[in-house]
Amino acid sequence: MTNRRRFLAGVLAAGACPRPTWAEAGAPAFLSAARASDGRYLLCGLRASGEVAFTLPLPDRGHAAAAHPVHPLAVAFARRPGRFAVVLDCVTGQEIARLDAPEGRHFYGHGAFSPDGAHLFTSENAYDAARGVIGVWSLASGKRLTEFASGGVGPHDIKLMPDGQRLVVANGGIETHPDAGRAKLNIPLMEPNLSFLGLDGAVLDQQALDRPLHKNSIRHLAVAPDGLIGFAMQWQGDLSDDPPLLGLTRLGETPMLVTPPKAQAKRMMGYAGSVALLADHNEVAITSPRGGLAQVFDTDTGALKRSFDMADVCGVAATAQGFVLTSGTGDITHEAQGWTTSHALQWDNHLVPV
Amino acid sequence: MRIHLVALTLAALPALSAPRAWAQTPDVAAIVDGHVLPHYRALASESAELAGAAAADCAPDSVQLRTAYGDAFDAWIAVSHLRFGPSEADDRAFALAFWPDSRGATPKALGRLISAEDPVIASLEAFQTVSIAARGFYAMEFMLYDPQFASVGDADYRCSLVQVMAADIAGNGAAILAGWEDGYADLMRQAGNDTYRTPDEAAKQLFTALSTGLEFTADTRLGRPLGSFDTPRPNRAEARRSGRSLRHVVLSLRALRDLAARLSGGDAGLDAAFARALQRADLLDDPVFAGVSDPQGRLRVETLHQRISEIREHVSSQLGPRLGIAAGFNAMDGD
Numbered sequence A: 001m002t003n004r005r006r007f008l009a010g011v012l013a014a015g016a017c018p019r020p021t022w023a024e025a026g027a028p029a030f031l032s033a034a035r036a037s038d039g040r041y042l043l044c045g046l047r048a049s050g051e052v053a054f055t056l057p058l059p060d061r062g063h064a065a066a067a068h069p070v071h072p073l074a075v076a077f078a079r080r081p082g083r084f085a086v087v088l089d090c091v092t093g094q095e096i097a098r099l100d101a102p103e104g105r106h107f108y109g110h111g112a113f114s115p116d117g118a119h120l121f122t123s124e125n126a127y128d129a130a131r132g133v134i135g136v137w138s139l140a141s142g143k144r145l146t147e148f149a150s151g152g153v154g155p156h157d158i159k160l161m162p163d164g165q166r167l168v169v170a171n172g173g174i175e176t177h178p179d180a181g182r183a184k185l186n187i188p189l190m191e192p193n194l195s196f197l198g199l200d201g202a203v204l205d206q207q208a209l210d211r212p213l214h215k216n217s218i219r220h221l222a223v224a225p226d227g228l229i230g231f232a233m234q235w236q237g238d239l240s241d242d243p244p245l246l247g248l249t250r251l252g253e254t255p256m257l258v259t260p261p262k263a264q265a266k267r268m269m270g271y272a273g274s275v276a277l278l279a280d281h282n283e284v285a286i287t288s289p290r291g292g293l294a295q296v297f298d299t300d301t302g303a304l305k306r307s308f309d310m311a312d313v314c315g316v317a318a319t320a321q322g323f324v325l326t327s328g329t330g331d332i333t334h335e336a337q338g339w340t341t342s343h344a345l346q347w348d349n350h351l352v353p354v
Numbered sequence B: 001m002r003i004h005l006v007a008l009t010l011a012a013l014p015a016l017s018a019p020r021a022w023a024q025t026p027d028v029a030a031i032v033d034g035h036v037l038p039h040y041r042a043l044a045s046e047s048a049e050l051a052g053a054a055a056a057d058c059a060p061d062s063v064q065l066r067t068a069y070g071d072a073f074d075a076w077i078a079v080s081h082l083r084f085g086p087s088e089a090d091d092r093a094f095a096l097a098f099w100p101d102s103r104g105a106t107p108k109a110l111g112r113l114i115s116a117e118d119p120v121i122a123s124l125e126a127f128q129t130v131s132i133a134a135r136g137f138y139a140m141e142f143m144l145y146d147p148q149f150a151s152v153g154d155a156d157y158r159c160s161l162v163q164v165m166a167a168d169i170a171g172n173g174a175a176i177l178a179g180w181e182d183g184y185a186d187l188m189r190q191a192g193n194d195t196y197r198t199p200d201e202a203a204k205q206l207f208t209a210l211s212t213g214l215e216f217t218a219d220t221r222l223g224r225p226l227g228s229f230d231t232p233r234p235n236r237a238e239a240r241r242s243g244r245s246l247r248h249v250v251l252s253l254r255a256l257r258d259l260a261a262r263l264s265g266g267d268a269g270l271d272a273a274f275a276r277a278l279q280r281a282d283l284l285d286d287p288v289f290a291g292v293s294d295p296q297g298r299l300r301v302e303t304l305h306q307r308i309s310e311i312r313e314h315v316s317s318q319l320g321p322r323l324g325i326a327a328g329f330n331a332m333d334g335d
Helices: A002-012 A262-268 B002-022 B028-056 B063-077 B089-096 B105-116 B136-145 B147-151 B155-189 B199-226 B245-264 B268-284 B295-322
Strands: A030-036 A041-046 A052-058 A062-067 A073-078 A084-089 A095-100 A105-113 A119-126 A131-138 A144-149 A155-160 A166-171 A193-198 A203-207 A216-223 A229-235 A246-249 A256-258 A275-278 A283-288 A293-298 A304-309 A313-318 A323-327 A331-334 A339-342 A345-353
Touching: A030 A062, A030 A073, A041 A062, A041 A073, A041 A345, A052 A073, A062 A345, A073 A105, A084 A105, A119 A155, A131 A155, A131 A166, A166 A216, A216 A275, A229 A275, A229 A283, A246 A283, A262 A283, A262 A293, A283 A313, A283 A323, A293 A313, A293 A323, A323 A345, B028 B063, B028 B155, B028 B199, B028 B245, B063 B136, B063 B155, B063 B245, B089 B136, B089 B155, B105 B136, B105 B147, B105 B155, B136 B147, B136 B155, B155 B199, B199 B245, B199 B295, B245 B268, B245 B295, B268 B295
Parallel strands: A062 A105, A105 A155, A155 A216, A275 A313, A313 A345
Antiparallel strands: A030 A041, A030 A345, A041 A052, A062 A073, A073 A084, A084 A095, A105 A119, A119 A131, A131 A144, A155 A166, A166 A193, A193 A203, A216 A229, A229 A246, A246 A256, A275 A283, A283 A293, A293 A304, A313 A323, A323 A331, A331 A339
């Protein structure tokens, strides 16, 4: 491990030459975790055309990944309640470092890099106290430097804001404890929120939904270059309620909630899987694996612009024109360009832009 | 060539039709009438009895009160998997059953009420505004079975608290039943409405009740006290003060077995898996899972957990696909 760390320190050291770039990893446009037909778990780089640029083995089922802003490094997170995150060199396929959750903490499956890529922020569960924390890791040493409060219970997705100075965290509100598997322990009392934090953990803004929506777990995030936030939710209340599953907001503002048309709401079963923003077109997309449905809404009005059927769709990412979607059946579809490629892989929850 | 294909198709039909006949869409109306309504009727009548018993004698050690409490709690456990529709309106089910209580909210809320002699308990209507942690069967268990709460504060206040708790339980039991009888049952029986667009959607709701009920019994009723090998948590066993932890596992498995039989059209393999789990539970001889702290006792509880996992596996890999409910890689991930 010492050698690997030294290697990583070398990779990251200013002035080290030549430094590998994402081009040398086959120029992937996206990262996604997947399960192969033989049951192995992988992290894959995907080109904009839907081709696989590389595949790297993972020790267990992945969830999301974080792409290093400069170097061809990816951090792949275990699915919650995961104990590991692996830093992978996407050129050589080597595992460079493994981040092990400290005693009493587990990962939730998402993380975000600091603007220079030197630090990684991870959403974690301090489960004996049921407190959400953000772990701060040094990539060069693989060490956990510190942690700060996430601003709520059950932090899930975390993204860096475009100014590079702040983080936005989806505190899903659901208490879990690894002893009870994935059982939800506090549904009647849950209070999800969206927290904007400084990189030092200072709480800058917190946005919660109105009390009747307190069972709407805020889980996944998309951030546009102008600071617009899209958040996807998972409803924990009764399904006859047809709750909004998408929200749009900005730092210091009140969220606008988007409720799908009734017939589609029924199909979605209270569950949005992923969200992506296409700021130039004022578009936001969410996926519904339970409904086999993806929808694109207008970010200004919340009006449904288009929707399409795709079995077990979950991953979504924006491209210059429209959205790319991935499914648990192995398909990758570009909804605007109209192509689909099929792979002998089951694409996992999230499609992460590089 | 075309003729050939037709012949092949026809030849294949008998083979196909056998499993198809076995995989009929479940009779949702029969499940509502034979499983859901009788169980919720029992909850309504037993909880009304409980309210009557508390009104007649509120002493924590009253045999009549404890018997009525046990009967009503039994009736709740038998519907605790049917968490949709009327049970979720106004958080009725949570007000009946606030558990697990990972942060100790119930004793805290009760302690606050009693020490302040909060007059909010004077009327049922007012009591229904207090924290759900201070309401329902699990809060009442503290009042009847926890030595601290049986003696703390003013006796008359405690008596009134027990009585209003029982009345609240009865009110929720009646409200859920009314919700079913006054409309929700028909929404399920006669799909093609905003709640259930097709009979398949209603069947899917019942299938979800089966699988989440099994999950709750395995991961929460057993998983909470099991904790980890290094840190077992016997004090987290459900309703351990009244000695009902194992009883709840058995009662829930019996109710789930009935639902599974109806949903699967009498799948003998599935029923046998329930029988194995229930047999294991009968042999356990550990009513509050105190044994999780010693290796042998722990193994026995883990074995029961494993038997339930086998039922869950059967439900997800065989019953689900037969009902046309595919467990998608992402669709059922829940993350």
